[in-house]
Amino acid sequence: MADQLNQPLLQVSGVTKRFGGFTALDNIDLIVRPCExxxxxPNGSGKSTLVNCIAGTLRNEGGSILFDGRDLGSDPPHGRVRLGLARTFQIPRPFVSMSVLDNLCVPLEYAARQHIKLGKSEIAEAAMHLLEQVGLADKSHALSRGLTQVDMRKLELARAMAAKPKLLISDEAMAGLSASEVDDILVLVSGLQQQGVAVIMIEHVMRAVMKFSERVAVLVAGKKIADGDPQSVVDNDQVIKAYLGE
Amino acid sequence: MKNRTFAALAFATAVAVIAASRLIPNDYFFSAAYTVLQFIILATAWNILGGYTGYVNFGSAAFFATGAYSSVFLYKALHAPLVVMIVTGTLAAGLLGLAVGYLTLRMRGVFFAIATLALAVVLYTFVVNWDYVGGARGAYIIQPRVIPFGLPRYIHLLYSAMVLMTALALVIARAIETSTIGRGLAAIRDDELAAECAGVPTLRLKLFSATVSGALMGMAGTTFPYYLAYIEPSAAFSLSYAVNSIAMPLIGGMMSWVGPVIGAVLLGSVQQIVQVTISSAWNLLIVGVLLVAFVTLAPNGIMGWVDAWRRKRR
Amino acid sequence: MEFPTALVLNAIIAGLLLGGFYAALSVGISISFGMLDVVNIAHPAFIILGSYIAYIVNGWMGVDPIVVSLVVSPLFFALGILLYRIYYVCFERRGQESLRGLAFFFGILFITEVALVLIFGVDYRMVRTAYSETTWRLGPVDFPMRLVVPFLVSVTMVVGVQLFLTHTFFGRAVLAVAQDPLALRLMGVNPTRVKGLAFALSIATAGVAGAFLIVIQPVQPAIGREYIGLVFAICVLGGMGSIWGTLLGAFVLGIAESFTSTFFGPSWAPAVSFGLLLAALGFKPSGLLGR
Structure with a gap:
């Protein structure tokens, strides 16, 4: 069991991505273990590109991405979600013509079903349960296009959770939220760890970074310059240099 | 309602309608009803790709004509029975939908739309130059003298076939709409990238949708050569099919299978009346004006009003 | 099949002359579709409208159709402003351009065509100009003036549009709106206004191209549709939004069509553009001079 826990869940090695002449990701290595x-x-460039490469919405030119011991190669995004690799979008992208509840049924039917047997009524139950977790239960039948920004972010997160992932990548879920809303979401995400889900958070909100993380990685100009526990990263010379200048 | 119940009900209604129609002595009724039913199928088929999935097909006429001309070919080559024609034409048009979809559905949606515009002209040119099926001059299709099931005239048989095909199209559309596939298609329509990232195999579903939609449009065309008894390219490829199959779902409402039916019955009947009383050019103008009026002023169509009214009452 | 030199030369020249005219047909689409991302499939309807206006005024006052079209181009410009306004308010602003916006333009295309049928009938109309019957001969090669004059004006217009886009503030704003509307807003320019004016420009070019069309061949309301595939084929083939690419794409298409009708018969010509479009869409959507 201990051995299994040490096996990396996600292993990114040497991933490179260029846009024309611009190198957005330069030879990135990153390992995430189960439940990590x-x-x-907290700042710097290339993060969203990395998320997109891992999720499969962009193709990396060099390097490889292994998930759960499997080379993702050129798997399309939906294949990766089905393996248990879910992501949220920086700007929420709800299915606007559907109710909040139906929004969650999509990943439940298309992704979660791949590894969990779910009947029709169980899907509705699971969706409702998720909505209760994120505090949207009373809006379950409202059209998602009418939600407030905060509720849309919660829905975005719930929809990623509905895929029943082993690894959830959250792309700036907290931008623009109030302190108490940030805490709500932190509680949610911490809860995921107890359910055995590893989480990668792309985050600016410093309080969230320090409170939440066991490990922090820092990308600057497409290169990873630090990776370790929060305190050691904050003390890292290169990080200080990158943020405060020479 | 379960899909199986709905299917049973739909086909039972179809049979009842066919039986009841025997009491109508007027042949004009059959030919008018045939046209309206044909539009119901076209609108329903268009809506599977357009309304459910969000991809605009301007080439309804191409798919319809594929069905019609595959029947002409079978008539010339084998004197095949009507059932064989219907099945073959449906499959051929479905394959065409798959092929066009495969070429263009990997790109932004508008390229699919433009490709379907192009498709109609390519196929038209092809048929005009294909002498075996009559080329530009057209071809005569003689209705068989022996009419099965003791029906009095051949138009009765065509009409009955059309009623059954309409029932089939509605059953398929509703089944797709209420299934997991339907939810996947709706997700694609709302946000394709988000759908893909929620586990929806978007390309496969789009191809499925394009294939079914094309197949049903082709099916509507398979009996057309017999209906006219004479077929020429400009009749089979008439722009009226393209504009009607877009206008009907948009006017009726695109979110459910009911919308296209409402749109088709309404617009189809209006056109039948105007065609008789004024002229066919005017009825095309009416369709165009209604299309633009609805799409700008009432984007959710008639069913949109109904839904809004229902929500208000709740 | 044989390819006699004289026939081939004539096909090339006819193709180039035709290509210049095609560039005028499609430069508007390169602006609206290529740069502004407004999929105006009704573009050919405005071309045909231009043909009929040139036809009426020519029959009435005997003015050369191309001159007429240049004089009435402000009307087309105004029509473009109005049309974009409707499009923006009803579709773009609501994020519904992909489905309902397309259906809207399809409806406009259809209404224009049917209205012209109701007014003028389905007969072919044509215009006789001072140069309609003249043909220059250079050895075995023919230069029919009814093709040469539209060619010259058309290439001038397309080059003019390109220079306008690259050398004026407004033109550069149009190019910027294609790249980054937000940056434009930060510069204090309203992207919607820029788009509206650029769209109006595209409709104005359609009106002028309509006059070329009726000089070159007889016109009937329904032939507009045949040009839908053509203009989009050229736009895609030339690389979305590149005016030079449009010119090049137009020449390629003109020559391809001219060869097809010389060696396989004119009835196959319409399929060329559509075939090329399907091929371009399927295999190289970034176009010849694509970004």
């Missing part, structure tokens, strides 16, 4: 909480941030 990793924050990538």
């Amino acid at each position: 909480r990793l924050v990538i941030g």
Whole structure:
């Protein structure tokens, strides 16, 4: 069991991504173990590109991405979600013509079903349960296009959770939220760890970074310059240099 | 209602309608009803890709004509029975939908739309130059003298076939709409990237949708050569099919299978009346004006009003 | 099949002349579709409208159709402003351009065509100009003036549009709106206004191209549709939003069509553009000079 826990869940090695002449990711290595909480941030460039490469919405040019011992190669995003690799979008992208509840049924039917047997009524139950967790239960039948920004972010997170992932990548879920809302979401995400889900958070909100993370990785100009526990990263010379200048 | 119940009900209604129609002595009724039913199928088929999935097909006429001309080919080559024609034409148009979809559905949606515009002209040119099926001059299709099931005239048989095909199209559309596939298609329509990232195999579903939609449009065209008894390219490829199959779902409402039916019955009947009383050019103008009026002023169509009214009452 | 030199030369020249005219047909689409991301499939309807206006005024006052079209181009410009306004308010602002916006333009295309049928009938109309019957001969090669004059004006217009886009503030704003509307807003320019004016420009080019069309061949309301595939084929083939690419794409298409009708018969010509479009869409959507 202990051995299994030490096996990396996600192993990114040497991933490179260029846009024309611009190198957005330069030879990135990153390892995430099961149930681990990793924050990538708090600032710097290339984070969203990395998320997109891992989720499969962008193709990396060099390097490989292994998930759960399997090379993702050129698997399309939906294949990766089905393996248990879910992501949220920085700007919420709800299915606007559907009710809040139906939004969650999509990943439940298309992704979660791949590894958990779910009947029709169980899907509705599971969706409702998730909505209770994020505090949207009373809006379950409202159209998602009418939600407030905060509720949309919660829905975005719930929809990723509905895929029943082993690893959830959250892309700036907290931007623009109030302190108490940040805490709500932190509680949610911490709860995921207890359910055996590893989490990568891309985050600016410094309080969230320090409170949440067991490990912090820092990307600057497409290169990873630090990776370790929060305190050691904050003390890292290169990080200080990158943030405060020479 | 379960899909199986709905299917049983739909086909029972179809049979009842066919039986009841025997009491109508007027042949004009059959030919008018045939046209309206044909539009119901076209609108329903268009809506599977357009309304459910969000991809605009301007080439309804191409798929319809594929069905019609595959029947002409079978008539010339084998004197095949009507059932064989219907099945073959449906499959051929489905394959065409799959092929066009495969070429263009990997790109932004608008390229699919433009490709379907192009498709109609390519196929038209092809048929015009294909002498075996009559080329530009057209071809005569003689209705068989022996009419099965003791029906008095051949139009009765065509009409009955159309009623059954309409029932089939509605059953399929509703089944898709209420299934997991339907939810996947709706997710694609709302946000394709988000759908893909929620585990929906978007390309496969789009191809499925394009294939079924194309197949049903083709099916509507398979009996057309017999209906006219003479077929020429400009009749089979008439722009009226393209504009009607877009206008009907948009006017009726695109979110459910009911919308296209409402739109088709309404617009189809209006056109039948105008065609008789004024002229066919005017009825095309009416369709165009209604299309633009609805799409700008009432984007959710008639069913949109109904839904809004229902929500208010709740 | 044989390819006699004279026939081939004539096909090339006819193709180039035709290509210049095609560039005028499609430069508007390169602006609206390529740069502004407004999928105006009704573009050919405005071309045909331009043809009929040139036809009426020519029959009435005997003015050369191309001159007429240049004089009435402000009307087309105004029509473009109005149309974009409706499009923006009803579709773009609501994020419904992909489905309902397309259906809207399809409806406009259809209404224009049917209205012209109701007014003028389905007969072919044509215009006789001072140069309609003249043909220059250079050895075995023919230069029919009814093709040469539209070619010259058309290439001038397309080059003019390109220079306008690259050398004026407004033109550069149009190019910027294609790249980054937000940056434009930060510069204090309203992207919607820029888009509206650029769209109006695209409709104005359609009106002028309509006059070329009726000089070159007889016109009937329904032939607009045949040009839908053509203009989009050229736009995609040339690389979305590149005016030079449009010119090049137009020449390629003109020559391809001219060869097809010379060696396989004119009835196959319409399939060329659509075939090329399907091929371009399927295999190289970034176009010849694609970004």
